[in-house]
Amino acid sequence: MSTPTGYTEYHPRWHRTRLGTLWWLRRRSYLVFILRELSSVFVAWYVVFLLMLIHAIGQGNDDYQRFLHRAANPWIVLVNVVALIFVMFHAITWFNLAPKAMVVRLRGKRVPPAWIAATNYLAWTVVSAFVAWRVLGG
């Protein structure tokens, strides 16, 4: 869409309101949107951290111990705690989206959206519990 340069009888001079820098603080849903966009940085950090962990394991016990020592640095722990919060937030908004994206029919009737969300949360809980059991106790 071209921006007209001046006012003429046939082409009015439009006014465009620019969004202010802090527009995303005006509404809760906008804030959530921006935080969810930001969460992608932390998801990426998690992936990098996991790859570094796998690489260290692959290099042998010395590297693995060095990695654990570095990961115990309070700053790294702090970053990981913040990352965990953002990744959880990312996951929850993802699960809340699922019933919007999936229309499931059982015997011709549409499955209520809340059930689809609940199934996702249930699957998440079961997988998390299994991983926790394997890591901590198994």
Add this chain to the structure above:
Amino acid sequence: MANNITLQVTRYRPEQDDEPTVQEYEVPLRKDWAVLDGLNHIKDHQDGTLSYRWSCRMGICGSCGMTVDGEPKLTCATFLTDYDPGPVRVEPLANFPLIRDLVVEIGDFLRKLPKVKPWIVRDEDKPISEGEYLQTPKQMEEYKQYSMCINCMLCYSACPVYGLDPDFIGPAAIALAQRYNLDSRDQGASDRLDLLIHPDGIWGCTFVGECTRACPKDVDPAGAIQRYKLTAALHSVKALLFPRGAR
């Protein structure tokens, strides 16, 4: 209930104003008056120069969308008594260029809309002598919600993605594409695919959800977009696994 309520109305006269300004008007506060009735009262009795769009007064034509107290609304369906004691801010729809007072430039939407081919596309049209394309109530139920769209553009006004990136094809156009994709009589889904899976199509949407909240017809454009994301993702996987004949 007071007898009057103040409307703080945006004025922009391009021949004399560099920036929009606010003008206050007192209008009668009546139980059955919508914001649009207040504006019509101003136009008829106080200031004939005030410009705004309206037509049907019954939530069907989709032309009287404005921002009322910060929310995109159909002014014919937004009652003054809900804002008592006022004042009520009446601004043009956000995210669109302003032409005059409360009138915005909607050419962008009107250019985008036909691109999604919002009509029934057939590979081959059946001759009229063979009769109409039949459909069961169940098949109609598939798309009926999306067919309620009245092109009022409140969803564009509510969408921060459209505000930030005007190339985004937008909620209503995608919901209308879905309206036809899900219609059993339509065969144009593959024609609409390229436009919808373009970065300015469905993937521009980050599921803020404000379009669905703003929609006066409960179309749920956000739902339509997320649904199509799943369809498009499955299509991409199919295209990867079976490069021939995915369409």
